Amino acid sequence: MPTWRLAATAAGLAPVAGGLTWGGAAFGLPWWTATLLPSVALLALAGVDAARAVHPSRLSVTRTAPEVLRLADQGELVWRVTNPTARTARLRLADAVAPSLRATRRRAALVAPARGGAQAATALRPERRGRFAFGEVTVRVDGPWSLAARQATRVVAGTLAVYPPLRSRAVAEQRLGQARLTIGLRAASGPGEGTELESLRDYTRDDAFRHIDWAATARAGKPIVRTLRPERHQTVLVLVDSGRTMAGQLALPDGRARLSRGEPWTLPRLDHAMDAALALTRVATGLGDAVGLIAFADGVRAVVNPRGDSQQLRRVADALYRLEPVLAESDHRRAFGEALQRCPRRALLVVLTELAEEPMAATLLPALPLALRHHMVLVGGVSDPEVAAWARTVPAHADDAYRKAAATAALAERRRSAARLRRVGATVVDAAPGDLAGRLADAYIGVKRAGRL
Structure with missing residues (x-):
């Protein structure tokens, strides 16, 4: 060449x-x-x-990259070339790295000495979650005078999983710390604050009579009270809707620009629901509960069985990171049926879905009684902050007035949807992307504190 x-x-x-x-x-x-x-x-x-020139087939080319990155985190990809021959190899390589990984460079020039090696690196900063497969690397080796070169292409296999970013990590850790202080690690002493016996102790003037253990009192010959704590090892099952209504684009809460393009950084409603699901998983497993996941659309797409160990957050993220919205109507009845099979005992079902009135009335509302017979249901919706902003504006032109009227009607529709769900027995949290994770965690902690499970 x-x-x-x-x-x-x-x-x-x-x-x-x-x-x-x-x-x-x-x-x-x-x-x-x-x-x-x-x-x-x-x-x-x-x-x-x-x-x-050294023939490219005689060179060993490897690629080292992280197995997992979180969206917007930075990782490093390293190319290593080993030259087993007795001649120096001056080479250039080009790697077919996916554009969404935003590698700072895809080409490198190296000099591999005789019976030696060389390496080069590039930074990766993914802008899209999912599973990315690495493929072909083209190596071109120049002759000693650089008048001609030999070139060959080979497949250097590898994969990189880009997980959702868990933007609400700080919120989750804050809620977890507060919950541990109030209900997680100390005995409950007030009404409705515990259901599980922790210990027996002598009665004091501040104790309620209903906490007296009469059998223990009879044996001891003095008043003995039960010390209660919130029950641990309960089950929380998160149901993430990935149907067509979850494909709508919503802006990030902090208003950041998408990289260097100057456009608003929007993500599907599904991605915001994922963030809330991961934050809730962190809080619930931190409090000793078992958390599971069901992702669904017109059918069940992913399942993670409930577990309460420290690796459950990783399992949930692994089930979610390749999930994309599908243009199909969501089948909540099928999702609830799967939940009943997985959790025959009473559990908290957290349904992350869209609260627009028409799809809610057609799919979610008729299916709710099936779940409410056995479980407690918490419905979480991701509202659009831009619609809320339009409803608050003072119109300056006719177009602004029409936009404000449409936004006001949309918000009223969501309030009606939430009210209908509450009337049949569900708890509803409808919040903007930046607030949903925290409010869901608060609702879950409130359920535990009240002993409603």
Whole structure:
């Protein structure tokens, strides 16, 4: 394969070829003979140069990258080239890295010494979650004179999982710390603050009579009270809707721009629901409860069985990171049926879905009685902060007035939906992307504090 240096050398020899043409004519040689001599000589040198280049197939090329990154976090991809031959290899490589990984570079120039190696690195900062497969790497090795090169393409397999970013991590840790102080790690002493016996102790003037353990009192001959704590090892099952209504784009709560493009950074409603699901998983497992996941649309798409260990957050993220909204009507009845099979005992079902009145009335509302017979249901909806802003504006033009009227009607529709769900027995949290995770965690902690499970 010719290189740019070969082309530059050929251009530099053009005056020489012209001089040889005039000189050859003086000796009676055909003009084309003098013209071809430099070209043939240059091509011969290029052939020798290519033959002396290390063949790319003799080089070992590896790629090292993180197995998992969170969206918007930065990772490093490293290329390593090992040269087992006795000649130095001057090479360039090009890697077919997915554009969504936003590698700072996809090409590198390296010099691998004889029986040695070289490496280069690039930074990765993904802008989209999902599973990314690495593929072909093209290696081009220059000859010693850089007149020609040898090139080969090989597949260097590998994958990178980009998880949702858990933007509400700080909110989750704050709620978890507060809950541990109030209900998680100390005995409850007030009404409705505990259901599980922790210990027995002597009665004091501040204790309620209903906490007296009469059997223990009879045995001890003095008043004994029960010390209660909120029950642990309860089950929380998060149902994430990924149907068509969850595909709507909503802005991030902090109003950041998308990278360097200057556009508002919007994400599907599903991604905001994922953030709330991950935050709730962190809080609930931190308080000793088992958390499971069901992702659904027109059918069940992913299931994580309830567990309460420290790795459950990773399992839930692993089930969610490849999930994308599908243009299909959500089947809440099928999702609740799956939940009843997975959790025959009473549990808290947290349904993250869209609260627009028409799809809610058609799918969620008729299916709720199936779940409410056995479980407590908490419905979480992601509202659009832009619609709320339109409803608050003072119209300056006719277009503004129409927009305000439409936004006001949309908000009233969501309030009606929430009221209908509450009337059948569900608890409803409808909040903007930046507030949903915290308010869901507060609702869950309130359920535990009141002993409603």
